[in-house]
Amino acid sequence: MADYDVVIIGAGVGGLTTGSILAKRGKKVLVLEQSGQVGGCCSTYDVNGYKYDIGASVVEMIPIIERAFTELGTTFEKEVDLIQCDPIYSVIFPDNTRMTIPMSVEGAADAIGKISAEDRVGFLEYARTFESFIQAHGLDFFHTPMNTMGDFLGAFKKIPALSKFNKYFFMTYNDVLNKFFKDPKVKQSLAYQAFYCGHSPEQAVGLFAIIPYMEHKGIYYPRGGMIKIPQALQRLGEKSGMQVMLNADVVKVTVDGHHQATGVILKDGQQISARVVVSNINARKLYLDLVGEEHLSPIVRSGIKSYQLSKSTPYICLGVDYDPPLDAHHTLVTRDVDDINTFWWEKYRKGALPTPQEQFGLICCPTKTDPSLAPSGHHIVALDFQGPSKLAGQSWDDVRQEFSESLVDYLSERIIPGLKDHVKDMTISSPLDFERRLHNPGGAFYCFQQDLTAQTVFRPASKSKSIKGLYLAGASTHPGGGVPTVMASGVIAANQISGSQLS
Ligand SMILES: Cc1cc2nc3c(=O)[nH]c(=O)nc-3n(C[C@H](O)[C@H](O)[C@H](O)COP(=O)(O)OP(=O)(O)OC[C@H]3O[C@@H](n4cnc5c(N)ncnc54)[C@H](O)[C@@H]3O)c2cc1C
Structure with a gap:
């Protein structure tokens, strides 16, 4: 027994x-x-x-x-x-201009329209395409076991809409961006989300380009x-x-x-x-x-x-004693899409640390949504920027402090004025710290690619x-x-x- x-x-x-x-x-x-x-x-x-x-x-x-x-x-x-986050995210472009994306698809199209009228139309078509995918397959795919080829083929039989959309399995995320959008800034504003599935836009499967659209169905933070x-x-x-x-x-x-x-x-x-x-x-x-x-x-x-192993990330959490000039729960700090793709091969895969100027990533300010996470008048700014899992010729333990400080300095100068002077706590989690904390090899946040x-x-x-x-x-x-x-x-x-x- x-x-x-x-x-x-x-x-x-x-x-x-x-x-x-x-x-x-x-x-x-x-x-x-x-x-x-x-x-x-x-x-x-x-x-x-x-x-x-x-x-x-x-x-x-x-x-x-x-x-x-x-x-x-x-x-x-x-x-x-659950607290609904609206706007769903804000974008800071390399020229330091900003765009804020509300939850409503129309509102997002209008924000994009201020950059490119043509891409406003492209965004609405992109939204219609992925909405019809959701309507047709009803998300059943996610609860269907995939243990054998029979399960896989059975899913296409059970959910015929998958066949209609199977071209998106064979396109890349990049291809989908290029299909619907022309303006480089608009593409940038939708490119980073490829990393939510752990890949650069050039590597991610095209179907994952649904992610920015899914956010318009609502993103939530638990109080x-x-x-x-x-x-x-x-x-x-x-x-x-x-x-x-x-x-x-x-x-x-x-x-x-x-x-x-x-x-x-x-x-x-x-x-x-x-x-x-x-x-x-x-x-x-x-x-x-x-x-x-x-x-x-x-x-x-x-x-x-x-x-x-899938991608890892250094994650730097800052407790600050001011209200940082950020417009949303999530802020994307973008770069040109080609630079984002090149980063993967030239830096990440070679174990090289990007300089602050080469950085792109996600800033999360959860206290904009839930102030109870920090003492009154304080906020949390979490920096999810780029850094390889394993560094060539050095250890994360040796570079984590300097890496984090130089990133905070850079963001303070260019993007979040005042940040550096208001940091009361800096808690760094390098990929190695992450591996130690969760016994997760390489700190890989999706286990495998x-x-x-x-x-x-x-x-x-x-x-x-x-x-x-x-x-x-x-x-x-x-x-x-x-x-x-x-x-x-x-x-x-x-x-x-x-x-x-x-x-
Ligand atoms: C930086 C980062 C940002 C993310 N952002 C988002 C996001 O915004 N939204 C989203 O939906 N997803 C996000 N994800 C992904 C999401 O968090 C994970 O995919 C998900 O939480 C993984 O859950 P899991 O149950 O597979 O495993 P894990 O969360 O890895 O849990 C596994 C557990 O097993 C324990 N364990 C390991 N080895 C042993 C052992 N030998 N014995 C006993 N226990 C053991 C670990 O301590 C851990 O608690 C993010 C992930 C990361 C890393």
């Missing part, structure tokens, strides 16, 4: 979604988290009264998240106090910080008996002679048996370190090793093909990284587990 029906490695939103749903369905569930709090990349921590988010800074694609809460017999809105989402899942799971053990570092998945997962071993030597093991961690680490290469066939071993070769059926399967009773939920598996999509993977895993071993 196993200790638990289900043991889950990691209390990210993926693991907690699977755990809470299975607990609601009457299963005995234990979630093991190596750190001292839940949420992983979607979490919040306190430094001197400033509540900084670890990674994710908003949620969109709410109907996908809603599905998980429906399974839990409630609604997202009821469980999490109190991003941790409120995993805390809601934890609360709902615990109501049904789910247990969450913090500071519980899993070092081994135990596998018997029949290739059946039988439980886990913690760093302190404790053994826990379970009928099913769910992994919410990077799949490469899962298979190569926790399961062990000895349990994998040569083809699986080389397959799992072939996955490229999300190009065409690592999507859908080409991503590690949610039901392991090598180890019986082992399932994956999280960014490593379909439909990939991002809070809503990871929650969708959690629903997929829960349904597969309910439908097989534990039915």
